Amino acid sequence: MGKIFDFEFMISIIPDIIKGIPYTIEIAVFAFVIGIGLGFIGALAKIYNVPVLKQLTNIYVSFVRGTPLIVQIMLIYYAIPIFVRLINQRFGTDWDISWIPALVFMLVAYSLNAGAYLTESIRASLQAVSKIQIEAAYSVGMTTWQAMRRIVIPQAIKVGLPVFANFFIGLLKDTSLAFTAAVPEIMGQAKIQAGRASRFFEAYIDAALIYWVICIILERVVAYVEKRQHLTEKTGGVKA
Template sequence: MKPLFDFQFMIAIIPDVLQVVPVTLNITAVSMVLALFVGLTTALVRIYRVPLAKQLAALYISFTRGTPLLVQIYLAYYGIPKVLEYLQLNYGWNLNVNGIPAIVFIYFAFTLNVGAYLSETIRASIEAIDKGQMEAALSIGMTRLQGMRRIILPQAVAIALPSFGNTFISLIKDTSLAFMISVVEMMGQAKILGARGLQFFEVYIVVALIYWGICILVERVVAVLETRAKRFEGAKTA
């Protein structure tokens, strides 16, 4: 009787899958860092109600949260080269559209997608801080920027940390969509390996376990950071 799983095949493909784990982590890390900048900027624009920029930020968040990530990836992949080609033909811009690596479009799409969600998290965290703290900072001679950087943001980060961790884990899993535009990460590698012997079930089990292991590790790291953040908050209160 044929066994349900080919364990030898599953063990044999583990190194091949692990080989592309750095690609998955690279997409996750780069997109998360850029998204934090986008999210913070968008949140501050909305908090301080910057004219025109506030409406554009609200439109960006609404569109991003209201459309699937896969659609956004395709819009970036097919739309950006089309816009660059238009600029090249009509304005003489010297742009090598064909030389853009596919991973750049993944960075772009993931950054804007995650940035929209982080913006709401950051905005809620900043608004959760007592406004009197900023007033106190201004009263002792700090600028608004100094008060935000030294007093408000450290507390907001402590509040938002659990949400940041959840977003980071979700981003790790969402990188599986990158293969849709030929970026070979873990899921892409799984499809390639599975197609060789039509053993997709075994390959997907291996990939699922590796994803799970990475996410567990991230959860542990976030838990440690949360503990330290709570100690920081306790020290400040004392």
């Protein structure tokens, strides 16, 4: 009978599990960037009451928030092949689904998920900027887009930064579900190593520690950025 807890094994597989970090980061960053884009469009549709687009956004947000992420991942995983086959059938193309790496499916799934959650956060951040400033921007001759870019968005980012940062940290941890689609990110690697030696607890402790370290680093970065942003408050509202 072997050891109850194999500490050496736990240390020895860390380099293998670390190989999953790039996938984890890639999914999180990609989904965050695309999610910001989708969320911005959704937020504008809601704020400006754009017909059709607003209703679509409402359904999209409601669906994503009302279904588990794992279910969404499975839906995307099976939806894309069907979609490709439909295109092949309709246009006589000959696209091979097996050419699409599993990672791509995950990038799509996580982006759509992030977009829905960020729609509400971005809407709230944009609307936190007082309306009078927007009117003032119009009154000096700015276009809607100029007012957005120069006045509203910079302030909205400042307001929303803690929310966006926390969302990113949450997203990064949620990428662990990508292993269900055989993406070898941190959790996927841990599972592979665990299966090889039938030592699951050791491998998952490694995974947990790696996620934890990444999140601590991210929290530090966010705290630093926030501190820099509050610099003007320290100087009594004078530009440093």
